[in-house]
Amino acid sequence: MHSLTEQNYIQQLSIDCVIFGYENQQLKVLISTLKFKGDFQVLPSGFIYQGEDVDEAARRILEDRTSIKDTYLEQFHVFGKADRSNRAFLDRLIELNPDLVILHQQQRQQYEWFTRRFVSIGYYALVDMAKVIPQKHEIDQSITWYDVRQLPILAMDHNEIVQKAIDTLRLTLDQRLSAFSLLPESFTMKDVQEVYEAIYDKPFARNNFQKKILDMNVLERLEKKFTGAANKAPYLYRYIK
Amino acid sequence: MHSLTEQNYIQQLSIDCVIFGYENQQLKVLISTLKFKGDFQVLPSGFIYQGEDVDEAARRILEDRTSIKDTYLEQFHVFGKADRSNRAFLDRLIELNPDLVILHQQQRQQYEWFTRRFVSIGYYALVDMAKVIPQKHEIDQSITWYDVRQLPILAMDHNEIVQKAIDTLRLTLDQRLSAFSLLPESFTMKDVQEVYEAIYDKPFARNNFQKKILDMNVLERLEKKFTGAANKAPYLYRYIK
DNA sequence: ATTTATTGTCTATTTTTTAGACAATAATAA
DNA sequence: TTATTATTGTCTAAAAAATAGACAATAAAT
Numbered sequence: 001m002h003s004l005t006e007q008n009y010i011q012q013l014s015i016d017c018v019i020f021g022y023e024n025q026q027l028k029v030l031i032s033t034l035k036f037k038g039d040f041q042v043l044p045s046g047f048i049y050q051g052e053d054v055d056e057a058a059r060r061i062l063e064d065r066t067s068i069k070d071t072y073l074e075q076f077h078v079f080g081k082a083d084r085s086n087r088a089f090l091d092r093l094i095e096l097n098p099d100l101v102i103l104h105q106q107q108r109q110q111y112e113w114f115t116r117r118f119v120s121i122g123y124y125a126l127v128d129m130a131k132v133i134p135q136k137h138e139i140d141q142s143i144t145w146y147d148v149r150q151l152p153i154l155a156m157d158h159n160e161i162v163q164k165a166i167d168t169l170r171l172t173l174d175q176r177l178s179a180f181s182l183l184p185e186s187f188t189m190k191d192v193q194e195v196y197e198a199i200y201d202k203p204f205a206r207n208n209f210q211k212k213i214l215d216m217n218v219l220e221r222l223e224k225k226f227t228g229a230a231n232k233a234p235y236l237y238r239y240i241k
Numbered sequence: 242m243h244s245l246t247e248q249n250y251i252q253q254l255s256i257d258c259v260i261f262g263y264e265n266q267q268l269k270v271l272i273s274t275l276k277f278k279g280d281f282q283v284l285p286s287g288f289i290y291q292g293e294d295v296d297e298a299a300r301r302i303l304e305d306r307t308s309i310k311d312t313y314l315e316q317f318h319v320f321g322k323a324d325r326s327n328r329a330f331l332d333r334l335i336e337l338n339p340d341l342v343i344l345h346q347q348q349r350q351q352y353e354w355f356t357r358r359f360v361s362i363g364y365y366a367l368v369d370m371a372k373v374i375p376q377k378h379e380i381d382q383s384i385t386w387y388d389v390r391q392l393p394i395l396a397m398d399h400n401e402i403v404q405k406a407i408d409t410l411r412l413t414l415d416q417r418l419s420a421f422s423l424l425p426e427s428f429t430m431k432d433v434q435e436v437y438e439a440i441y442d443k444p445f446a447r448n449n450f451q452k453k454i455l456d457m458n459v460l461e462r463l464e465k466k467f468t469g470a471a472n473k474a475p476y477l478y479r480y481i482k
Numbered sequence: 483a484t485t486t487a488t489t490g491t492c493t494a495t496t497t498t499t500t501a502g503a504c505a506a507t508a509a510t511a512a
Numbered sequence: 513t514t515a516t517t518a519t520t521g522t523c524t525a526a527a528a529a530a531t532a533g534a535c536a537a538t539a540a541a542t
Contacts, residue, residue, distance in 0.1 A: 011252045013360060054321025054360055078316055078362050080295025119254060119295055121319050189520085208500060210521070230509035231519040430489085449531060451490070471540040472488040 009047040014120045015058050016158065017044045018165035019066065021129035021145055022182040027198040028129065028145040029162055030065065031152065035140050038096040042155045043162070058123040065143055067133040072126040072181035076168040079157060080119045087115040089155045124165040126181035170200060177218055180239035186222055188234040189213065250288040255361045256299050257399065258285045259406035260307065262370035262386055263423040268439040269370065269386040270403055271306065272393065276381050279337040283396045284403070299364040306384055308374040313367040313422035317409040320398060321360045328356040330396045365406040367422035411441060418459055421480035427463055429475040430454065
């Protein structure tokens, strides 16, 4: 990794990613926990290289954490308050981790660079959790999936950012047909319904839900899925286009 | 105005404003024409001061050009391609205006600053054109309202930006109840319908349109408007809340 | 008083959404 | 082999919403 103080990044502009997954009827968000004393938890974030599209940068950050290349990813809001800064967060981190005392000139510069006011572009991604390969050798942070209803307190305004991402997801889900990105290649109609129920945190009527989804004309019906349960086997479906 | 090369602005981050107005059944956009040889037309743009919210900056830019303080203003998209730069635009401008030869050190620096890659945050505003007071002493640019269907070719990706703003406006108009911001304090139902027709570029059925708007429960009915026409006088309405 | 153009609103029709019902079926139990 | 059970897929009925058609009210001109 290059030095942050070099001019390879756009200054004072960052990307925060709200990476959604789905498991056990729960909508999840990927959270980074910093490996320092104190519970410092943040959204996966990063900066934009000079020669890089902002969208590319978001995709790179997503791939860095999940190994996933092609999935639903979309910009949803810019967080631009004048007091948006890592300073309070980093000062607290240094306070709880005295071994991190800043001595060297370069560390001082990094600290200054990192604690300036930042404008952040929020992106949200929808991924198939089963395809996520957490990076093995993350030095300073580890990642965990949290149920969106039980998020920990995150650094800075990251809880707000997640909330805004959920709001946007709910408003655009049907238009963008993005729910299927949370599921594996093939799935049952019940799976789709449970994804919707997790996202909107409310139940849907099965008969009408099935009609609505089929009327979208984006699902191909595959073979039946025999689960061993003592009842009619559901069909599997696949998202097309 | 401070020097651009000073650190008072966030570097490589700009705001482009799509300022919508409405007149004569036409949806209009405010365009700046630079006072140089060659037709250089751009969206009203600006930068963000270090101590300023991004939203504040957008509002400042809007007020600078229109004198309007309180009106509908909303962020809608970030334009972040790696090749987004004023360089081609500025080179062409210098080419056509040889008197602008860059000699001084400071001019050189300004040129470098201004022609770097920029990430731009798009905002759109909806204003009552009658309330707009164009700035009298604009040195290097003048503003004009254009029908959105007859926009000139704008610099950089500004035509794309306008299109994206229109798309967003159409998608969110009913939710945000923002159409009324294009009209004066009081207006007839016909005015509202014509605003909608200008925005969506399609006709609406009068009877059902009136019902839909009244069902929003955001209009107060005022006295009648006697136009002198030989027919029933329409009621005036006022947007509340 | 009659005519004209437009407005406000009502009702009928069509379409869409929601609710209710039931046959099909995969395994299990009798 | 034949009920039983739980769930799925789909149909129809009912309710709600959107669209289309109709008409009385009315402000000014004839």
